[in-house]
Amino acid sequence: MSLSYASGTSAVPLLGETIGANLDRTVAAFPDRDALVECETGRRWSYAQLAADVDAVALGLLARGVAKGDRVGIWAPNRAEWFLVQYATAKIGAILVTINPAYRVHELEFVLNQAGVRTLVAAPSFKTSDYAAMIEQVRGRCPALDDVVLLGEESWDALVDDGRAGDPAALAAAGAALGADDPINIQYTSGTTGFPKGATLSHHNILNNGFFVGETCGYDAEDRICVPVPFYHCFGMVMGNLAATSHGACVVVPAPGFDAAATLAAAEAEACTSLYGVPTMFIAMLNDPSFGDRDLSALRTGIMAGSPCPVEVMKQVIERMGMAEVTICYGMTETSPVSTQTRAGDSLDRRVSTVGTVHPHLEVKVVDPATGAAVPRGEPGELCTRGYSVMLGYWDEPAKTAEVIDAARWMHTGDLAVMDADGYVSITGRIKDMVIRGGENVYPREVEEFLHTHPDVVDAQVIGVPDAVYGEELMAWVRLRDGAEPLTADAVRAFCRDRLAHYKIPRYVHLVDAFPMTVTGKVRKVQMRAEAVELLGLGDGPGGSGTGAAPASG
Known part of the structure; x- marks a missing residue:
């Protein structure tokens, strides 16, 4: 009898460095290659230009007194400055608190206080949301918050100007004091007990997960990844941004929020080789009136995740969009996020009926929820995962952490799954009511x-x-x-x-x-x-x- 356990072997070792050090290595290797393209404004960065702007933001934060371990919130849709803040905070060891652009006052206030956010970088507004007004509404009730920087306004310009005038030696000293296991990101997941919980992730967690997502997609410096999924979520900032920068690839940002026509236009104009989305995004793109006019011949791969993919949608993504190597990923914020992924050579059936096999350097098992013992392959149980990707814990909530991470460091996902004889995992339901x-x-x-x-x-x-x-x-x-x-x-x-x-x-x-x-x-x-x-x-x-x-x- 074979038990529902699998470990991901790999000839490629884990990265043992910080996000800043990894970015510096990529910049040295590919200084002139495209790193970031923002389609709405037409702004573009080579890796050398990206490094200069990231360092300016990092030095600007240092000049404002932000230090290792301080929490810096980012509340904005997808735009280039979001990307810059992600890497700038990593370079100085500040913990980036990613805030959902859809949040309202009630949720914003909770997150700012629960994480103890000291500095908040925010867009002034997005769509119908007046972020600046909402921040003012809660500011007096958030005692830790002492600095608000609004993108595109004087406060942002001043931060960047301060950074450009700063001493690079100060940034080097800050970087030298960091370790790969330091916390670097807090991502809030909807809470089962009323309020979201802050999954706390390290450099080691998310850098490696992004890197191995990219490895599984076959990325190199020639790839151009269209990222219409939100940066505030692991899908955007890890599977998108970190997968790209760890391989010298380019991130293409089609629009601040998802727009099917803008995404198709970006994929064509920038000759994107990879495209991300949840199934509803791909459905919207396939049904967009402009679809037939777009040349998507550069597309090779991509990632569909977030919810199960209907078989007809997968067929169309492969046949009509040319994404023959599209992959399915499964994961959760608490695991950085990806635990399993289909491979380019997997059959269509496996890409729609399973979430693939275990990722490199990780372990997964399916257990009896009552006993915790691994069940035989083919039998349902709770999916658990262990390895470098498991979060440090929920921010300032050890009791809630202990509810999901057991003494042997297995993360209990709350998802019901079945592992087949070949190690492919299917998600069959949810123990929780998510x-x-x-x-x-x-x-x-x-x-x-x-x-x-x-x-x-x-x-x-x-x-x-x-x-x-x-x-x-x-x-x-x-x-x-x-x-x-x-x-x-x-x-x-x-x-x-x-x-x-x-x-x-x-x-x-x-x-x-x-x-x-x-x-x-x-x-x-x-x-x-x-x-x-x-x-x-x-x-x-x-x-x-x-x-x-x-x-x-x-």
Whole structure:
């Protein structure tokens, strides 16, 4: 009997250096090659120019008193300055706190305080979000925050000017004091207990994960990677930026936020060889009116991740986009993120029915959730992963860290999986109630706790229901206080708007007098989902036939 355990062997050793040292090596090897292209503004950087600007930002931060271990927040959509701040903080050992551009005041305040952010670099605004106004709203309630730098405004220009006038010896001294195991990044994941948790990652964690994602995609200095996925997430900053800079490749930023037409235009104009996205992004690109006019012949590979890929979408990505070597990745923020990945030579079936095999230098196993023992191959259980990629822990939350990382340093993912005889892993479900909406992870408890703040809500339970576009949508089952006026879905959304990120706002609302319960008093969400699918006419799985035209019921 073969157990569900696999380890990733590799002739390529792990990198034992900091992100700054790795970037310096790449700059020395490829000074004149393209490093970064921002399509919206037409700005471009060679590796030599990138190094000069990164060092200027790093010295500017040092001049403002930012030191090793200080937390620096970045709250902005995808733009070149985001990239510069990522590498500048790494060079001085400041811990970059990446903040979701969709966050509202409620979430921003929590993250700034939980991480103890001292310096916040932010875009003044993006789309309908007035970041500058929201920052002012919370600033008095965030005692650690003593410096705000707004991109494109005087404060940013002053920081860069200070850095250009700074002493390079100070930056070299700061870099010499760093180690590869130092924490360098805090990424917030939606919390199962009401608020997000800050996964704390080291140079060693994310540099190596980016490097081996790039190795698995076959990257070299000739590659040009189109990155429409957000930088604030590991998909953008690790699988995109660090995979590129560790190989001398170029990052192409199509637009500040995802735009199908802009992404296709960027891939054509910059002759991109690789393209990233969650399945909904690829669906949008394939259906964009401009698709047929684009020359995507340079495309070779790419990554699809975030949620399962429908087989027809994968076929079209390979056939119509020319991405014959496209890969599927599986991971989580807490593991830097990638643990398994399909390979270029894998069959179409394996690329749509599995998430590949274990990554180099990592271990994965599937265990019985009750006993922790590895199950035989072919049997379901909880997927666990161990190795260089496992986070240092949740920032300032040792008890929550201990809930997911056991004494042997295995990260318990909460995902149900099956490993086949050849070591390919399929994700079959989730132990936790996480909802994946368009590639965004949403934990219902966070939304439930927020709904409880509504004066008329006695109790709320949130579930995921099938959706043809996003994979899943949120549905709130709500109990109202006696005598309260019935709440419509529009009223609930209005209550959430400006306080929760858009992807956490329930699309459907169902008013109930009671929830289905187990004998022991636990809410039966499995039964709720089954009833919801029937109630809304959504079919029986992701991509069900229902359109969800009725946004509220009860």
